[in-house]
Amino acid sequence: MKKPLSVEEYLDRTDDYLRISSFFALHAAQLTPLRALAREVAELTEQTGAFIQAHTAVVCPSCAKVCCATRHSYHEVADIIYLCALGEAIPVYEKGRAGSDPCQFMGERGCLIARSLRPYRCNWYFCTPLLEHMQSLSARRYRRFMEMTTELGRKREALLDIYRETEKE
Ligand code: SF4
Ligand code: SF4
Numbered sequence: 001m002k003k004p005l006s007v008e009e010y011l012d013r014t015d016d017y018l019r020i021s022s023f024f025a026l027h028a029a030q031l032t033p034l035r036a037l038a039r040e041v042a043e044l045t046e047q048t049g050a051f052i053q054a055h056t057a058v059v060c061p062s063c064a065k066v067c068c069a070t071r072h073s074y075h076e077v078a079d080i081i082y083l084c085a086l087g088e089a090i091p092v093y094e095k096g097r098a099g100s101d102p103c104q105f106m107g108e109r110g111c112l113i114a115r116s117l118r119p120y121r122c123n124w125y126f127c128t129p130l131l132e133h134m135q136s137l138s139a140r141r142y143r144r145f146m147e148m149t150t151e152l153g154r155k156r157e158a159l160l161d162i163y164r165e166t167e168k169e
Contacts, residue, residue, distance in 0.1 A: 013074060013080060013093075024085070027166055034085050035087075037155050037159040037162070041082065044155070045123060048145055048148050048152065052134070055133045059129050060130070063129075069103055070097045072122060073119065074093065074119065076119065076121075078160055082159060085159060085163075091113060
């Protein structure tokens with residue numbers, strides 16, 4: 001008999017998504033500022049993605065241990081709050097995959113999920129070879145990338161703060 005998957009191996013986020021999306025529907029007016037922040041975070045994510053993509057295109061094709069495993073593909077609660085603020089839903093996760101299996105969203109040319117809709121950890125994980133490559137070409141471009149990343153992180157935190165405060169009221 002197949003051993004049941006542990007919680008770590010399949011983290012079904014459907015209940016979190018239903019709870020959070022209902023909260024958005026009930027508090028639409030209070031959460032309006034949060035929607036604007038989410039759009040700004042999405043835009044910055046796509047903009048910084050162009051820089052990341054230029055480096056992953058060089059470094060990742062020869063990688064011996066691809067980092068895109070199933071256990072990384074689940075959206076956390078903070079990701080779901082952000083997705084709901086954008087009016088987006090979580091993807092449909094396939095059941096029965098082990099945490100170490102290749103991620104179901106990995107396509108032939110990379111991740112099938114738009115960069116701004118991926119789990120936060122996916123966009124901001126840089127292995128050492130990738131990080132070194134990103135830092136090696138242009139100090140000015142890397143600095144600009146870091147500034148945008150910091151701004152993005154601040155906006156995301158502000159968004160989550162508004163949500164948590166609204167939830168407490
Ligand atoms: S980010 Fe690093 S670990 Fe992940 S696939 Fe690219 S080279 Fe491999
Ligand atoms: S970046 Fe995409 S393919 Fe990679 S683990 Fe995240 S969701 Fe999966």
